[in-house]
Amino acid sequence: MVPDDRKYTQEHEWVLIEDGVATIGVTDFAAGELGDVVFVELPEVGSEFSQGDTVGTIESVKAVADLYLPVSGEIAAINEAVVDSPELVNSDPLEDGWLLKVKMNDVTEADQLMDAAAYGQLLEG
Amino acid sequence: MSDPSSLKTTPLTAWHSAHGAKMVPYAGFEMPVQYEGTLAEHACVREKVGLFDITHMGEIFVGGPGAEAWIDSLVTNRVSGAAIGKITYTAMCRQDGGVLDDMLVYRLDETEWMIVCNAANHEKISSWLQQHLPNGDVDLEDRSDQVALIAVQGPDSRDLLCRLEALAGRTAAVEALNFYTSFTHAGPHGQWIVSRTGYTGEHGYELYLPNADAVAVWEELLARGEDLGAAPIGLAARDTLRFEVCYCLYGHELEEDITPLEAGIGWAVKLKKNEFTGRDALVAQKSEGVPRRIICLEITGRGIARQGGRVLCDGRDVGVVTSGTFSPTLKKPLAMALVDASVSDGEMAVDVRGKPLECRIVSFPFLSARTKGDPRAERTLS
Numbered sequence: 001m002v003p004d005d006r007k008y009t010q011e012h013e014w015v016l017i018e019d020g021v022a023t024i025g026v027t028d029f030a031a032g033e034l035g036d037v038v039f040v041e042l043p044e045v046g047s048e049f050s051q052g053d054t055v056g057t058i059e060s061v062k063a064v065a066d067l068y069l070p071v072s073g074e075i076a077a078i079n080e081a082v083v084d085s086p087e088l089v090n091s092d093p094l095e096d097g098w099l100l101k102v103k104m105n106d107v108t109e110a111d112q113l114m115d116a117a118a119y120g121q122l123l124e125g
Numbered sequence: 126m127s128d129p130s131s132l133k134t135t136p137l138t139a140w141h142s143a144h145g146a147k148m149v150p151y152a153g154f155e156m157p158v159q160y161e162g163t164l165a166e167h168a169c170v171r172e173k174v175g176l177f178d179i180t181h182m183g184e185i186f187v188g189g190p191g192a193e194a195w196i197d198s199l200v201t202n203r204v205s206g207a208a209i210g211k212i213t214y215t216a217m218c219r220q221d222g223g224v225l226d227d228m229l230v231y232r233l234d235e236t237e238w239m240i241v242c243n244a245a246n247h248e249k250i251s252s253w254l255q256q257h258l259p260n261g262d263v264d265l266e267d268r269s270d271q272v273a274l275i276a277v278q279g280p281d282s283r284d285l286l287c288r289l290e291a292l293a294g295r296t297a298a299v300e301a302l303n304f305y306t307s308f309t310h311a312g313p314h315g316q317w318i319v320s321r322t323g324y325t326g327e328h329g330y331e332l333y334l335p336n337a338d339a340v341a342v343w344e345e346l347l348a349r350g351e352d353l354g355a356a357p358i359g360l361a362a363r364d365t366l367r368f369e370v371c372y373c374l375y376g377h378e379l380e381e382d383i384t385p386l387e388a389g390i391g392w393a394v395k396l397k398k399n400e401f402t403g404r405d406a407l408v409a410q411k412s413e414g415v416p417r418r419i420i421c422l423e424i425t426g427r428g429i430a431r432q433g434g435r436v437l438c439d440g441r442d443v444g445v446v447t448s449g450t451f452s453p454t455l456k457k458p459l460a461m462a463l464v465d466a467s468v469s470d471g472e473m474a475v476d477v478r479g480k481p482l483e484c485r486i487v488s489f490p491f492l493s494a495r496t497k498g499d500p501r502a503e504r505t506l507s
Contacts, residue, residue: 035361036164038451039429039458059429061163061450062361090162 001028003094007110008119009070014094017110022071025098026058026089029123035060037089042067042078042100049073049102051109056099058089067099071109077101135180136273136339144357151360152244154181159359166362167453170325174279175358176346183247184272184333185254187238191262196230196238198401199257201385201394207232212305212322215393216385217250218403222410223381224388226250227373229322231307239318239333243375257402273339277346278329278366280500281353286330288349289342292319302330304497314338324363326370326492328500368448371421371461371490377432377447378419378461386410387463389419389489417444418466421491421507422473424449424458426483430475436462437481438471446475452491455506459491460484 002008006016012030016023031037039059049055049069056067078100082088088097104110114122132155142148146157157178160166169175187196197205202215213230226246231239242250251267258265277286287296291312298308299319307320314337323329334342347355364374371389373379378388385394386407396408410416424430430449435442444464452459460475474481493505 035159036162038164039427041427057428059451061365061453062158064429064431 001094002116002120002123004116007070007113007115008122009068009113010122011068011070013068013070015070015110015113017104017107020104020107021076022073022102022104022110023098024070024100024102026067026093027119028093030065031090031093031097034058034063034065034089037086040082040086040089040099042083043075045075045078047075049075058086069102070113071102072105073102074105075100076103133181135178136336137178137180137343140340140343141178141357146357146359149360152181152247154244156181157357157359159361160357163359163361163365164453166356166358167365169354169356170279170327170358170362170366171454172280173354173356174277174281174285174350175356175362176343176350177276177278177358177360177363178274178339178343179276179331179363180273180339181244182274183240183242183244183250183267183269184274185240185242185251186266186268187240187254188236188264188266189262190236191259192236192238192264195257195259195263196240197398199254200228200230200401201403201407202230203395203398204230204232204238205398209234210306210308212307212320214305214390216379216390217253218385218401218407219381220402220406222384222386222403222406224375224379224383224385225253225381226375227379227385227390227393231318231320233307233309233318246375271336273334273336275332275334275339275343275346276323276325276329277332278323278325278358279327280495281350281355282327282329283500285346285350285353285355286319289345291317291338291342295319299330312338313341323496324372325366326372326490326494326496327366328495364448365450365453368450368459368461369452369454369490369492370494371419373419374448378463383417383463384410384415386415387417387419415466417463419447419489420462420464420468421487421489422446422449422460422462422475422484423487423507424460424475424482424484426474426481428477428480428482429458430460430477430482430484434460434482435476436464436468437474437476438464438468440472443468449475454492459487
């Protein structure tokens with residue numbers, strides 16, 4: 001499932017941009033690869049990061065994945081529901097399982113991300 | 126190793142792939158790591174019954190009049206004098222007391238034995254046995270390629286096993302089987318060994334079968350166990366299941382530079398029996414005091430400690446995490462660690478990617494096993 005309302009990264013994250021705020025989560029594919037997610041660590045709201053920074057971790061029973069920030073900016077919100085119920089990343093990665101929102105410093109950074117068609121091709125390898 | 130064509134398969138490999146298992150290379154085999162999800166599979170074994178393909182384990186048959194004394198000279202536990210059908214858990218050590226592997230030794234008959242070793246150590250143990258083979262009265266035959274191994278584990282495992290067509294007429298024998306005992310049975314394509322053993326901490330069985338019987342038995346168990354909720358279980362859940370009851374896993378709590386006394390399986394070391402490889406070193410270690418021991422940790426900070434994480438006590442490096450994950454049953458991150466034996470108190474932490482993660486020492490094991498007695502007994506949590 002690769003909805004075309006958002007952008008994607010090589011690290012299998014999705015980015016939905018509305019009014020200069022990017023909502024970020026992991027894709028269906030990433031959630032499936034990780035397996036049952038049991039722990040999510042997210043950055044503090046208000047902290048500033050650059051594109052590509054590691055801002056958190058997602059851990060399943062067997063694996064640890066870093067969460068990379070696909071766009072620069074200030075952390076505007078984190079999904080507390082996911083911190084309390086990490087299984088949301090598996091059950092609904094694209095909606096209720098979103099991870100964080102970033103107030104973007106530079107909206108043109110979005111142009112570097114993949115669209116749904118390109119991400120779909122990446123998945124097909 | 127990453128080339129799938131170089132990996133060994135089991136009679137069930139094609140079945141796993143066809144039924145949605147995620148397959149991974151494991152000890153030279155292509156094995157199912159999970160089916161529907163590790164947490165669900167873990168719960169299935171704790172609450173109902175699950176099936177595992179563990180055909181990758183090595184089965185080495187030892188026969189002859191000298192077999193009993195010879196095996197006893199190589200392993201830490203006492204196998205001599207075992208009743209027919211009895212199974213002994215033991216370590217096999219180097220001269221310096223380091224563990225080559227942990228294993229099960231079955232007495233199948235007066236002069237017939239089976240050693241079941243870990244897949245990852247199979248070649249090493251095979252050649253160790255060959256090197257130490259006396260002239261004459263011991264025969265060695267590695268039948269790993271001919272033997273399939275299916276584990277049936279969980280509180281409903283006895284009920285399910287008794288439904289197998291091939292065991293009709295043997296249900297009394299299945300019901301009478303005590304923990305760590307076995308019986309042999311003439312199956313459709315040859316000898317079966319029905320064993321009341323497992324690696325989950327639940328009531329369970331392991332079935333050693335000729336390869337030709339494996340798929341039919343697997344499918345029959347799933348079909349006849351449908352109302353019980355029987356499901357196939359991958360290696361990831363096998364690991365979390367053994368971890369909660371603190372069973373040692375080679376490559377984690379056991380290694381060639383760890384002795385069985387340090388790993389906490391001293392109960393499987395009989396220093397008073399006759400000479401065995403590693404005995405002198407273990408006697409010396411016991412009298413001098415064991416330098417390291419395995420402890421159980423509950424992570425109280427936010428995060429998960431994993432194998433290799435350094436353990437800190439009051440900021441001082443005292444050892445290493447041997448196994449660590451999120452416990453599906455206790456619903457919190459836990460870890461086992463090999464630390465200086467002197468550590469008993471203090472501010473404990475595990476270094477996780479450069480950050481200290483707070484933890485505390487808890488009692489062993491995290492979860493009590495239900496391998497004996499009532500399969501649905503109330504559990505004790507640490």
